[in-house]
Amino acid sequence: MTVQLFIEKFIRSKSRLNDSILRWTNFSAIQLRYIIDFYEMFEEIAFDQVLRVYIKKELAEEAFNPQDRKRIIEAFCRATFEENKITEKLKSIDIWIAMLKRLIVRILNANISLDVPLQIYLERTDLWSNGINYEDLAMFEVEDIILLQHTYVILTGLENKKKAANQSQQPEIKSKVQTGEGLRKKVNTWYTQTATATTSTKEIRGKKTSGNKGHS
Known part of the structure; x- marks a missing residue:
């Protein structure tokens, strides 16, 4: 039951009620159990x-x-x-x-x-x-x-x-964020180094293959 319904149903004399109570829809729509x-x-x-x-x-x-x-x-x-x-x-x-x-x-x-x-x-x-x-x-x-x-x-x-x-929790949260960023940087560095190494290996293999074909 809302505040508005309670007033309309149980309060017969509304002379002491402020009219704005029912006009204030955000208030009058509140369930009575939450009042x-x-x-x-x-x-x-x-x-x-x-x-x-x-x-x-x-x-x-x-x-x-x-x-x-x-x-x-x-x-x-x-x-x-x-x-x-x-x-x-x-x-x-x-x-x-x-x-x-x-x-x-x-x-x-x-x-x-x-x-x-x-x-x-x-x-x-x-x-x-x-x-x-x-x-x-x-x-x-x-x-x-x-x-x-x-x-x-x-x-x-x-x-x-x-x-x-x-306030004491703020440095801990910040530290976790920084740790996460650090891990991401390490992963990115590892990925870059791995990608570079892989590319270099492919280039070396390519050169060796070309060299072998030349000898034959």
């Missing part, structure tokens, strides 16, 4: 385009010294996607980055206490996507000294970690 994914995607875009610039001072990296930031990020990584016993669905760093963005948009944008353990919010299934359930979330536990206040620091730490991993 949550669509909403979550918009949350992540909203964070990147708007909220990141206006992050609260008490959440910003400058609120913590470098040693504390490093300790918090490393402890979080060890307890979560780097944990061996964790489910495969949670071993992707991208899953955690997306979840932390949604957490900031939904929770930290409100006026709430920041000195509570982050683990409390990590256990909420509504902040996760890709079918993450309670059983999956029970497979890790972040220590209580890591607080809600550390969310943005952890997010930027994971983003930097991902960026560093991507």
Whole structure:
């Protein structure tokens, strides 16, 4: 069922609906089962385009010294996607980055206490996507000294970690390309040398044959 069909079938009073919703065909044609994914995607875009610039001072990296930031990020990584016993669905760093963005948009944008353990919010299934359930979330536990206040620091730490991993793969890819080019050059050189040698052999044989005919 599409968004448009749902509205037409189940929402009798459309006085509170913006008319542009149905006129926006790209949106109204979305299947209803994908609407949550669509909403979550918009949350992540909203964070990147708007909220990141206006992050609260008490959440910003400058609120913590470098040693504390490093300790918090490393402890979080060890307890979560780097944990061996964790489910495969949670071993992707991208899953955690997306979840932390949604957490900031939904929770930290409100006026709430920041000195509570982050683990409390990590256990909420509504902040996760890709079918993450309670059983999956029970497979890790972040220590209580890591607080809600550390969310943005952890997010930027994971983003930097991902960026560093991507950059480290670039030389390897480049090396493979160069190795491939080197092999092609060797093959071309071998082919040229072989072709030259074959031509020379034919010329020598031709001369010998001509010489033999002359003697006869």
